Structures are given as structure tokens and as C-alpha cells.
Amino acid sequence: xxxxxGSCSSLMDVVTYxxxxxxxxEELHVLAVDDNLIxxxxxxxxxxxxSCKVTTAENAIRALEYLGLGDQNQHIDALTCNxxxxxxxxxxxxxxxxxGFELLKKVKESSNLKGVPVVIMSSENIxxxxxxxxxxxxxxxxxxxxxxxxxxxxxxxxxxxxx
Amino acid sequence: MxxxxxxxxxxxxxxxxxxxxxxxxxxxxxxxxxxxxxxxxPDFVSEVVSLFFDDCSKLIDTMSRSLERPDNVDFKxxxxxxxxxKGSSSSVGARRVKNVCISFxxxxxxxxxxxxxxxxxxxxxxxxxxxxxxxxxFNLEQQILQAGGTIPQVDIN
Numbered sequence: 001x002x003x004x005x006g007s008c009s010s011l012m013d014v015v016t017y018x019x020x021x022x023x024x025x026e027e028l029h030v031l032a033v034d035d036n037l038i039x040x041x042x043x044x045x046x047x048x049x050x051s052c053k054v055t056t057a058e059n060a061i062r063a064l065e066y067l068g069l070g071d072q073n074q075h076i077d078a079l080t081c082n083x084x085x086x087x088x089x090x091x092x093x094x095x096x097x098x099x100g101f102e103l104l105k106k107v108k109e110s111s112n113l114k115g116v117p118v119v120i121m122s123s124e125n126i127x128x129x130x131x132x133x134x135x136x137x138x139x140x141x142x143x144x145x146x147x148x149x150x151x152x153x154x155x156x157x158x159x160x161x162x163x
Numbered sequence: 164m165x166x167x168x169x170x171x172x173x174x175x176x177x178x179x180x181x182x183x184x185x186x187x188x189x190x191x192x193x194x195x196x197x198x199x200x201x202x203x204x205p206d207f208v209s210e211v212v213s214l215f216f217d218d219c220s221k222l223i224d225t226m227s228r229s230l231e232r233p234d235n236v237d238f239k240x241x242x243x244x245x246x247x248x249k250g251s252s253s254s255v256g257a258r259r260v261k262n263v264c265i266s267f268x269x270x271x272x273x274x275x276x277x278x279x280x281x282x283x284x285x286x287x288x289x290x291x292x293x294x295x296x297x298x299x300x301f302n303l304e305q306q307i308l309q310a311g312g313t314i315p316q317v318d319i320n
Contacts, residue, residue: 038215038251045199045207094246123250145254147195 028158029053033063033091033103034121039144043090043121046151055086060098060106063091069110086116088158090142093122093129101133108137117158121146164311173315176303183300184319188293193256194319209301212294215255219290222248223283230279241279242271248286259289 030052032043040056047054057063064070067086089107091100104118117139122129130141140157142150183189200207226244229237249264251257263286270278304314 036247036250036254038211038218038254041211041214042196042199042254045204049199096243123253144250145192145195145256147192148198 027051027053028087028155029055029085030088030090031055031057031063031066031086033057033060033089033095033100035059035092035095039092043146046146046148047090049148050151050155052088052155059095060091060100060103063089063103064098064106067107067110067113069106069113086113088117088119088139090119090121090154092144093120093133094124101129101136104133104136104138119154169307169310169312172303172307172310173312176300176307177315177317179300179303180317181319183296187258188296190256190258190261191319192254194317196255197316209297212255212297215251215257216290216294218251219248219260219286223287223290226279226283230276230283233276236274236276236279238271238274238279242268245271245282257290257293260286260293263289 028051030047032040032047032054033056034040034043035058037058040058044054044056055066057066061070067089089103091103093100100120100122104120107113107116107118114137118137119140119142120133120138121142121144123144125143133141140154142154180189184193196208196211222244226241229240229244245264245267249261249268252260252264263282267279267282267286270282307314
């Protein structure tokens with residue numbers, strides 16, 4: 001999914017199942033969650049430059065639905081999980097409704113998804129907040145605004161974890 | 164390609180963008196944004212800043228309505244708007260806009276309606292000013308490209 005034109009509308013990106021890329025080991029599939037449109041655009045571009053496949057969500061509820069943890073019946077959940085395997089979730093902390101921290105906890109509580117690394121982003125550098133996230137299983141905390149160097153660091157870190 | 168014309172335009176571009184940084188309109192995050200643009204995505208920066216300016220306009224409208232009636236200000240609403248604006252401006256390197264947002268947030272916290280109104284006016288002024296400046300910058304870029312040249316990489320640090 002290379003075109004970014006029009007993909008950052010208020011709807012979540014739809015990923016089409018490509019059998020040639022199913023289980024493609026080199027390319028990381030990242031789910032990026034942020035309620036701010038500009039930040040979504042930025043993180044998407046940063047990740048694409050770093051050769052990641054990117055799906056964006058504008059809030060935690062949509063993210064959970066995408067991950068198959070939403071209020072859907074089990075059949076759909078299983079199907080979603082198999083088709084759109086996510087290797088990393090990167091989420092903003094401050095979001096209306098469910099926060100990134102709450103999203104983190106839901107992911108870590110799920111038997112299917114607890115192995116997926118979750119990175120929390122925030123514009124505010126609050127040590128108690130950072131520690132709380134790390135203590136609840138966040139892989140990393142990243143300070144906004146994100147720069148290219150941050151994502152490169154993140155990717156290296158994750159690739160090492162995978163091998 | 165007229166190399167003299169291209170060189171002149173490139174020089175103009177360089178001087179202009181440096182002045183924008185020196186005058187505090189932009190900060191380092193804008194150069195970070197520029198790094199993300201390449202031949203495959205030549206409009207990335209202008210697209211993102213365009214979204215940013217649209218966002219500014221919408222948020223300012225909403226906040227203005229929340230601040231309208233002195234007896235009934237929803238400071239939570241206003242604070243939420245400022246938070247969005249502060250985040251976006253920070254992400255695109257719109258330094259002056261971001262700095263107004265910092266003061267704006269303070270006014271929200273202490274529920275100072277007058278202060279909020281002043282900040283609102285200032286943020287409106289700053290984003291419009293930046294919009295004009297960046298339009299001029301993008302026009303210079305287009306002129307360079309049309310003259311067959313390439314856009315210089317400008318190192319601010």
C-alpha cells in the first residue's frame with residue numbers, strides 16, 4: 001500500500017489482503033493511532049520512508065476494532081487477526097475517549113496480541129506517565145514531534161527484537 | 164536551462180528560508196519535515212502545511228464560538244482546541260503559532276476569558292502570517308523547478 005494520497009481521511013485505512021505478502025518477514029506492518037490528522041500524516045510518512053507498511057487509526061476504539069478486539073463476534077475477530085497481522089502499534093498517549101495507555105493495557109491483556117510491541121508517543125515529557133506506560137508493557141516511549149532519526153532508531157530496535 | 168537564473172532563484176530561496184528560521188516563524192521541525200520529501204513525494208511538505216492551516220482555521224472557529232458568551236465559556240472545549248493546535252504546530256515546526264498556544268493554554272487553565280480572546284486573535288494572526296510566508300517559499304520552489312533547477316537543501320544548524 002504505497003499511495004498516501006487521500007488515505008488520511010477521517011476513516012481508517014482499509015488493508016486489502018495480498019497473498020504474496022502474507023507473512024512477509026522483512027516488511028513491518030505498523031498500526032499508527034493518533035487523533036490528530038497532521039500527526040497521523042507525519043507518522044505515516046516517517047514509517048513509510050522506513051519501509052514499513054502502515055495502517056492508521058484516528059482513535060483507540062477504531063484501532064481495537066482493526067485488531068479484532070472490538071465489540072464484534074469471535075468469527076470476525078479471528079479472520080481479522082489472521083489477515084492483517086500487525087507487528088507494531090504506535091499510539092499517541094492523549095486521545096479523547098480511550099487513551100493510548102488504556103489501549104496499551106487492552107492489547108497486553110489479549111492472548112492474541114500481547115506479544116505485539118506497543119510504542120507510546122506524547123508531546124509531554126512527564127516521567128510518571130512514561131514510567132506508567134513502560135511498567136504496563138510499552139516497548140518504548142517517544143517524544144513528539146517525531147523526527148526521521150526517531151523512527152530509524154525504533155526500527156533498528158524492533159528488527160533486533162524480532163531476530 | 165539558464166544556470167544564472169537558477170542560481171539566482173536558489174539563492175533567493177536559501178536566503179528566504181533562512182530568514183524564516185531567524186525570525187522565529189519556523190523551527191527545526193520544519194527541516195525535519197523537508198527531509199521527508201523526495202522526488203516521489205514532491206508535495207509532501209505543502210500538503211501537510213495546507214492541512215495544518217485548514218486545521219488552524221477550523222479550530223479557531225470552534226474556539227471562538229466557545230469563547231463568545233462571557234457567562235458561558237466552555238474552557239474545556241477551548242483547552243482541547245488549543246491542545247490540538249499546539250500539537251499540530253509543533254509537528255510542522257510552526258514556532259510562533261506553537262508559542263502562542265503555550266500562553267493560550269495557561270489562560271485556559273486559569274479560566275481567563277480575556278486572555279483567551281487575546282491569544283485567539285494572536286494565533287489567528289500568526290497562522291495567517293505563516294501561511295503567506297510559506298506560500299511565497301513554495302512559489303520560489305516552483306520557479307526553481309520550472310527553470311530546470313533543484314531545490315537546495317538548507318542546513319539551519
